[in-house]
C-alpha cells in the first residue's frame with residue numbers, strides 16, 4: 565500500500581451489503597460497499613411480483629412468504645448480488661406510528677416504564693399482537709434551563725404477523741438479515757437532506773401512498789392512503805376500454821403529458837387528484853396543529869416516476885416539488901447517472917436500507 569493511500573483512508577475492500585425492499589408490486593434490491601467515505605453502488609435490480617401471483621406487472625400482490633422468497637432468489641441471481649448481509653423493509657401500512665407527549669422522568673428506567681405503560685393507551689390493538697418500539701425525540705434545552713415537564717415520544721408498533729411473514733421470506737431466501745426497518749425511515753435516510761425545515765414526502769407505491777412530514781430529520785406526522793399506481797392504471801384501463809397490461813405500458817410512456825392518441829388525460833388526473841386531496845387534508849391538519857408550513861415536497865415511489873407529475877404536484881400543493889434522487893447518495897459511473905436519476909424514486913427504500921446496513925458495518 566502506498567504512502568498516500570495510507571494517509572487518505574483504507575482502500576482494502578470492505579464488505580458489501582444489500583437493502584431489500586419488499587413492495588406490494590415488486591421487489592427491489594440495492595448492493596453497496598463502503599470505500600473511504602463514500603457508498604459505492606455495486607448493483608441494483610427489481611423484479612415484479614405480479615407474474616408470480618397471476619396479476620399484471622405494476623399491480624399489488626399478497627403472496628405467501630415462500631413465493632416471495634422464490635422471487636427474491638430469482639432477483640438476487642439476476643442482479644448478480646454477491647452478499648448475504650441484508651436489511652429488510654417493513655411496509656408502513658402494517659405499522660402504527662404515533663407521536664405523543666408523556667411526562668418526563670429523570671431516570672431512564674422510570675422513563676421507560678412510563679412510556680411502556682402509556683403506550684397501551686395509544687395503540688388500538690392488543691399489545692400482544694404487535695412489537696412495540698419507541699424513540700424519545702431529541703430537543704434542544706438551553707444551558708441552565710430546566711427541562712420541560714414533558715418528553716416527545718414516537719411510538720412504533722408493527723404487527724407480529726407481518727414480522728413473521730418477513731422472517732419467513734428471509735429464511736426461504738439466500739440472505740441473512742440483521743434488521744427490519746419501516747420503509748419510511750429508510751426513505752428519509754436516502755432522500756431527505758433538509759436538516760431543519762419540515763419536508764413533506766409522498767411515496768406513491770402500487771397499493772398505497774405514504775404521506776409524512778419530516779422535521780429535524782424525524783417523522784413528525786404520517787398517514788397512509790390505500791391508493792396508488794395500480795389504481796391509476798386500472799382507471800386508464802376502464803376509461804379506455806383496454807387491458808390493465810396495456811394501460812400500464814401507456815401510463816409509463818406518457819404519464820401526465822397530454823399527447824394525442826394516448827388516453828384521456830382526465831383519467832390519470834382523477835386518481836392523482838384524489839390521492840393529493842387526501843394528502844393535502846392530512847397536511848393541513850398537521851400544519852394547523854403545529855403552526856408550521858412545509859418547505860418542500862418530495863415525490864418518491866414508482867408513482868413518483870410519472871412523467872410531468874412534478875408540475876401537477878407543484879400546482880396542486882403550491883410548494884416546491886422535487887423528485888427523489890436516492891442514488892445521488894451513492895458513487896456510480898457518470899454514464900449511469902441519467903438512468904439512476906430516472907429510476908431513483910423506485911429504489912429510495914432499498915438505497916436507504918443499504919445505507920443503514922453500511923453504517924452498521926463501520
Ligand SMILES: Nc1ncnc2c1ncn2[C@@H]1O[C@H](COP(=O)(O)OP(=O)(O)OP(=O)(O)O)[C@@H](O)[C@H]1O
Nearest residue numbers: 587588589590622769770771772793794865866867
Ligand atoms: N414510469 C412510470 N410512470 C408511472 N408510473 C410508474 C412508472 N414506473 C412505475 N410506476 C408505477 O409505480 C407503481 C409501483 O411503485 P413501487 O415500486 O414504488 O410500488 P411498491 O413498492 O411495490 O408498492 P407499495 O409501496 O404500495 O407496497 C406501479 O403501480 C407502477 O405502475
Ligand SMILES: [Mg+2]
Nearest residue numbers: 587588769865
Ligand atoms: Mg413501496
